[in-house]
Amino acid sequence: MGRVPVSTYRLQLGPDLTFDDAAARVGYLADLGVTDLYLSPVLAAAPGSTHGYDVVDHDRISEVMGGRAGLERLVAAARAHDMGVVLDIVPNHMAAPTPAYLNKALWSVLAEGPESPYASWFDVDLAAGPVLMPVLGRRIGAVLADGELSVEPAPAESGLDGMVLRYYDHVLPVRAGTEQLPLADLVDRQHYRLAYWKVGDEELNYRRFFDVGTLVAIRVERPEVFDATHRLVVELVQQGLVDGLRVDHPDGLADPRGYFRRLDEATGGAWTVAEKILEPDETLPGDWPVAGTTGYDAAWRIGQVQIDPAGATDLAGVMTELTGDSLGGLPALIESSKREIATGSLAAEVERLSHAVAAECRDDVRLRDHTLSAIRDCLRELVVACDRYRAYVVPGEPAPPLSVSLLTEMAERARTRLDAERGETLDVVVDLVLGREVGSAGRRQQPRRDEIIVRFQQVCGAVMAKGVEDTAFYRWTHLTSLCEVGGAPQRFAVAPDDLHAWAHATQQSHPTTMTNGSTHDSKRGEDVRARIGVLSQLAGAWREHVHALRETSAGYRPADLHGRTENLLWQTLAGTWGPDGPIAVERITGYLVKASREAKDWTTWTAVDEAREAALTGFVEQLLQDRAVVDLMDAWARRTAEPVRTAVLVTKALQLTVPGVADVYQGSETTTVGLVDPDNRRPVDVEPLAAALARLDAGQRPADLGEEKLRLVAALLRLRRSLPEAFVGSRSGYAALPTTTGHALAFTRTLDGEPAVCTVVTRLPVALAAAGGWAAHTVVLPEGSWRDVVTGAVHDGGPVALADLLADSPVAVLSAAPPA
The missing domain is CATH 1.10.10 (Arc Repressor Mutant, subunit A)
Incomplete structure (x- = not known):
């Protein structure tokens, strides 16, 4: 592995923040203590894109942001301050833009069908029929009758020759040899099928990003597609312009492990993190060559260690009074939400998988009595029962014991929702998705059976994302700060010992993972959640x-x-x-x-x-x-x-000192109010922040909580930069520190086994104040002398009164002071 960031600062690039705009901020970020820039996707995206996840051309840097030259200027500015660059990449999907010719690969497939040189790129079975294009505002018959479609010369700005089919802003290719046909016949002869937009949820025949029809999935599991779609990114790494990568939504891929192995080899082992949502009892697959996750697993634990479990009942009372939902009702709510998605916006995905299984059964005399209807019912209930994004089963390999256990549990839950008559069909479906031999002997690994294994896992992830993250988490209002991307509202509160156990395990398994407080995907920013x-x-x-x-x-x-x-x-x-x-x-x-x-x-x-x-x-x-x-x-x-002051400062102190590379989302170095996108992606004016930081560095006391948070963040980022080995990498360590009260949480970060940094924070300050404050409670610091990195106060090792240590702030982060 090459350069490993110590801290990152996420920049949401786009029309409001170009490469040159970002370069102008590098000096401030260096003063703040940031070691690496963390850039949102930079490849050419669909017109008007504000986020960059809708890529249209993998060979071109976004001209809106400033093109290749602009990116190189930004990198040069970063290098001048010894800063690295981490890039967000999107391997799962491309945009189906309007007009379609902006995506030359997709245009080629729509124009030429199976004969297109890009036919292998997209997750669609072209042999089974034309690509569904559900872009019409009404059914096709009405659109034709009212003359809303026209055949006309290709727009000059497209650079194309010949004729195109136009539907308002949509421009689509006309298949060679069909130009002179009557309009209805011409429409019927294309390699795509124009359809009413509502048809997409029921009959779509290409895999999407969840249920977003304008984001079409690509097959990066195929070497030629990986090479073509990663050529520029790999070049940026090899040329030293990019040091690390953040990979968007790997669970949507056919083979996440295979993808990461290919990426690791192509980039020479560049530091890479996966946007992976882990359930509370789930760990990152150990055979992925990645540094870790993007930090959702850290964020919810840091938030919930500050939740008072005693408040659950009263908050549930409010929820029940207003909504009718009751404490303990979340599992049923999640189940019903997922079933709604599986039978609604993602019904087409379930249907496509069902037809693949039904075809396999029809072709085997021993399985042909399992009907499409029965198979559909079983698959739907299995997908609903899946309590995580996917089970990692790879075609041609024995299913891992953990995956077998997971599918077995899923099947038992599904069985309770199915008629008894469906039981045998369910057993067959489970065997197929686990890659077991079922039916006639020897019919184990075949292309269609491999497809069933892969597609089942992809459907599970999509239903999980849309059913839980984007439906149930908006319905469950017990304590809305817990219903966050990658969150775990079913846990409500986390005990300090649980946080310590997670941190210790993370330090052992993925010491250079990422931690976050806010992200571009947050439903609520860290301060709103606090x-x-x-x-x-x-x-x-x-x-x-x-x-x-x-x-x-x-x-x-x-x-x-x-x-x-x-x-x-x-x-x-x-x-x-x-x-x-x-x-x-x-x-x-x-x-x-x-x-x-x-x-x-x-x-x-x-x-x-x-x-x-x-x-x-x-x-x-x-x-x-x-x-x-x-x-x-x-x-x-x-x-x-x-208590809000405590929660805001404690959240940041923990996030910046627990194991991992610490990310600061743009603007969150001070107090911010960020709601779900696009609210949390608004431009950030850093000039006032730079001025405030200069005042604080000159010795001025913080004027408000925002400046107090800024002072803390700067102190901790600078500490990380000066002592990188204590925070990331094999020489760093983590150990809990003893306290005499559960209202304090404390730990040390070690370097080569010796304590180097101590973090001590306040928990549940309302109950603490009600109990009379810190009184005689203490924390036991390691031997030696310890200096508060914010105030400069020095404390001796051994038992230290919390009333003294936390007299002016709910947090204290201490570094080992040199001998006097």
């Missing part, structure tokens, strides 16, 4: 507060306001209401509308309830203009100011 988490410490008071808010707003609250949306609203206000009041009303309403559509309870992306959405928006606008509501929320903000 504020909402405080509700668990004041749950009884929060219940009374919600009652007061409801009573105050009763006169204008919509009669049909959905309970889950309402509970989400109150918690969102708590998470975003600061000393200066609420954020802009359009940001809150935009978030609530998006969250409600994702929840799919009363409005959805595909069936918008405009009247109720307008009523929700109007209600929120009235709330924020209601003096009584404003007074209530201002009072809540004042009441929670100190």
Whole structure:
């Protein structure tokens, strides 16, 4: 492995932050203590892209960002400050853009079908029929009847010759030799099938990124596709322009392990992390040549170690009162949400898999009595029962014992949801997805059986993502800060010993993994989650507060306001209401509308309830203009100011000192209010931050919590930069430090087995204050002399009074002080 980052700073590049804009920030980031830039995808993307995950050309750097020359200028600026560069890459999918000719590979397949040189790129069976293009606003018959399609010369800007088929902004190729046919015949003779957009969820015949029809999956498991789509990225690594990689959504790939092995070989072992969502009892596959994950597993534990388990009952009471959901109801909610997705927006994926299994059964005399209907039922229930993104079964290899155990448990859960008559079919399906010999002897590893193994795992991941992350987590409102990407709301609170155990295991298995607090995918930024988490410490008071808010707003609250949306609203206000009041009303309403559509309870992306959405928006606008509501929320903000301060600073102190490469999402070095994208991807003005950092470095005390967080982040990033071996790599270590109270969490980072850095933080400050404060409680520091990296205060090793150590701040990070 080459360069390993010590810390990264995520930059969301795009029209509002070009390479040259980013280069202008490098000096500030160096002052902050950052060791590596972490860039969002930089390859050419679909027009208007604000994120870069919709790649259209793997051989070209985004011109919108500044092209290859701009990227090289940014890298040069980073190198001038001894900073590395980490790049986010997207191997799973490409964009199906409008117009389609912007993706030359896809255009070629649409134009030439199986004869296209790019026919092997996309996860679609071209031999089975034309590629479904569900882009029409109405059914094809109505579109033809009303003359909405036309054949015309290719647009000059496309660089294409000949004729094209146009549907408003959509431009599609015309198959050679069909130009003169009557329009209906011409449409029928293409290598693609134009269809009403709603047809996609039921009949789509290509794999997508989850249920996003404009992101079409590619087959990077094929060497020629990997080479073609990674040529430029590998070149950037080999030429020293890029040092490390973040891989987007590897669970969508046919063979994640094979992909990472090929990538590792191509890049010479560059530091690489996988965007892998792990369940609480799941570990990263040990045979992936990666440094670790992108840090969701760290983020939820750091948040939930600060959740008071005593608050669960009162918060559940509010939820039940408003929504009807009850404590303990999350598993059933997840199951119903996943089934809804498997029979709705991802029904086409389940159907395609079902037909593959049915075809295999029809071709074997011993299996042909297992019908398509039975197979579909069994697969759907198996997918719903899967409690993680996938089981890692590789065609041609015996299924690992863990995967066998997982599938066995899934099958038992599925069996309880199926008629007894389906039992034998379920057994056959399980054998097929595990790669076992079933049916006639010798029919074990064949192309279609291999496809079944792979596609089943891909469908499981898609249903998990859309059913849990993007549906159930928007419906479950017990404590919304727990319903985060990669989160574990079923755990509610985490004990300090559990965090220590996870950190120790991570240090042993993946010492250069990544940790994060906020990301571009966060449903709520770290500070919003911290504020909402405080509700668990004041749950009884929060219940009374919600009652007061409801009573105050009763006169204008919509009669049909959905309970889950309402509970989400109150918690969102708590998470975003600061000393200066609420954020802009359009940001809150935009978030609530998006969250409600994702929840799919009363409005959805595909069936918008405009009247109720307008009523929700109007209600929120009235709330924020209601003096009584404003007074209530201002009072809540004042009441929670100190526990919020603790949660904000503790979250960052832990994230920057537990094992792994620490990432800072743009702007999160200070307090920020970030809701789900696009809210959390807004441009960040770093000039005020740079000025504030300069004042703090000159000795000025922080003016507010934002500056206090900035001071802490800078101190810890600079500490990491000065002592990298204590934080990342084989020489670093982790050990818990003893405390006499559960209100303190403490550990040391070691270098070659010797303590080098100590972190001591406050837990559950509301209960701590109620118990009378720190009193005589202590933490035992290692032998020697220890200097607070923020204040400069020096403490001797041995038992140290927490009241002294944490007198001015809820956190203390100490470095070994040199002998006097």
